[in-house]
Amino acid sequence: MMSAVDTSILDSLEFDDQNFLVNATDWTPAVGEAIAAELGIVLGERHWVVLNFCRKEWEEHGESPTIRRITKGADVGTKELYDLFPGGPGKIAAQIAGLKKPTGCV
Amino acid sequence: MPGFNREKVQATGAAVADAPAKRKLCIIASKGSLDMxxxxxxxxNAARAAGIEVHIFFTFWGLDIITRKKNSNLHVATVGNPNMHxxxxxxxxxxxxxxxxxxxxAMMRSEIGKLDVPPVAEFLDMLHDAGAHIYACLMTVDMMKLKKEDMVDYAEILDANQFIEISEGAQIIFV
Structure with a gap:
């Protein structure tokens, strides 16, 4: 996809077959910007509230937060979260944050 | 070492803001006990979280789930229920x-709460915020002598024909 952000930073990193970063420690905010750009999302301040929360959850608990955890912990409403990350907020936020897909039913 | 696969993004259209949702799921909710x-x-909710278009049709006892006075007070049946373990x-x-x-x-509510799963009324609001369409079955509404204002305000009343039209091309789950 054509975008204004230079995404060549992604070429030197390892991704799984669903385009999730293999090593969460390879992630930097610039990597996040690049993944988002590839997915067609321009990151704004509210995106970063969610992404920083996801990174913090991963650092503290070693796993990606579910949508429910994000809405409870990051002060972002369900509707807003779906608007920020269209097409599946839990999965896509985790992907941009360089984490694995969240697991859990809610 | 596999890098970021750009073709895959274009192939699936995942997360592109104006990409149409490809999968569509229709759920018929016909039971109104807490467990069902x-x-x-x-x-x-899981389908919405995966970017799938969701329509839920609440019919017969399932209508209690979207009826304001009832959906915070659903019960578990203890007579003839062999599954209480x-x-x-x-x-x-x-x-x-x-x-x-x-x-x-009370016990089931508490166990559900421990899993951080919201109570039914809150869960329903969450689903609506997540973009799921919520429908009340017209025949049931008439049979139970309910009015639109008895239901959550985002519920739309549909008859069976309208729901069948909406479900064209969808995957269907009957509960």
Missing amino acids: AYPPLILG PWFHIPTFMGGIPGMSDMAT
Whole structure:
């Protein structure tokens, strides 16, 4: 996809077959910007509230937060979260944050 | 070492803001006991979380899930319910003792809460915020002598024909 952000930073990193970063420690905010750009999302301040929360959850608990955890912990409403990350907020936020897909039913 | 696969993004269209949702799921919720209220809500929510278009049709006892006065007070049946473990088994002859259903209901609510799963009314609001479409079955609304204002305000009343039209091309789950 054509975008204004230079995404060549992604070429030197390892991704799984669903385009999730293999090593969460390879992630930097610039990597996040690049993944988002590839997915067609321009990151704004509210995106970063969610992404920083996801990174913090991963650092503290070693796993990606579910949508429910994000809405409870990051002060972002369900509707807003779906608007920020269209097409599946839990999965896509985790992907941009360089984490694995969240697991859990809610 | 596999890098970021750009073709894959274009192939799936995932997360592109104006990409049309490809999968569509219709769920028919026909039961209104506490235990049977959750499956349609959880499946609908999981589908929305995966970017799938979701329509839920609440019919017969399932209508209680979207009826304001009832959806915070759904119960578990203790008579003729052989599945009460892992907590304890309630033999049918004891299930009818006054308070038995209340006790089982309170216990299930508490266990569900421990899993950080919201109560039914809150879950329904969450689903609506997540973009799921919520429908009330017209025939049931008439049969129960309910009005639109008795239901959550985002519920739309549909007859069976309209729901069948909406479900064209969708995957369907009946609960």
